[in-house]
Amino acid sequence: MAHSILILYGSYRSDRAGIRLANYLVAEFTARGAQVELVDAKAIGLPMLDRMYKEYPAGTAPEPLETLATKIRGADAFVFVTGEYNWGMQPGLKNLTDHFLEEWFWRPAAIASYSAGRLGGARANLVWHGTLSEMGMVVISSTLMVGPITAALDEAGVPTGEGGKALARAFPRFADDLDWWTEAARRQREQRAPPY
């Protein structure tokens, strides 16, 4: 059965560039046979965190939260596409992530960062490792760091130039790593129910 992967992206900027990387990843994971869905925080229109999803009495959470909770619970793996604002996380993606907790548990997560600079969002990438780990995901060691983002991917999400070549070279190992852990976690969940 195909692995179901959620690709999560959280920039709300009008001129956002990271959507190129999100679209690239959707296309590449789909080409490998995964069942992929892009979760675009801006398109969903999530509120700023007030109550977490689990703090609403059953059946009363706002519709976007209910729909997203179902998608997160049903996914086999997650890919977080993160830009870097002032050496840190993008608030839109963090806001989306914080609405949930147990819904994320017992699945692998991969981090793909990018930025306008040559470091490819490395500082935000690093911060996400600890956060996703705290939220019950197993963060794979392979990662992607893409920069400068607009030189590495065109508007259609097609790799261009040296940065694009580097991304295309790095992607197969990143995907293989996620695939292996996705399969391992899925088998283990089938074999033995998560302890909590």
Ligand SMILES: Cc1cc2nc3c(=O)[nH]c(=O)nc-3n(C[C@H](O)[C@H](O)[C@H](O)COP(=O)(O)O)c2cc1C
């Ligand atoms: C508020 C803000 C802070 C930024 N800080 C950084 C930074 O610390 N490091 C960096 O490499 N780029 C930084 N940039 C440039 C971003 O990497 C670039 O604008 C990128 O395209 C942002 O992602 P987005 O277009 O998907 O929103 C910053 C951009 C903004 C808007």
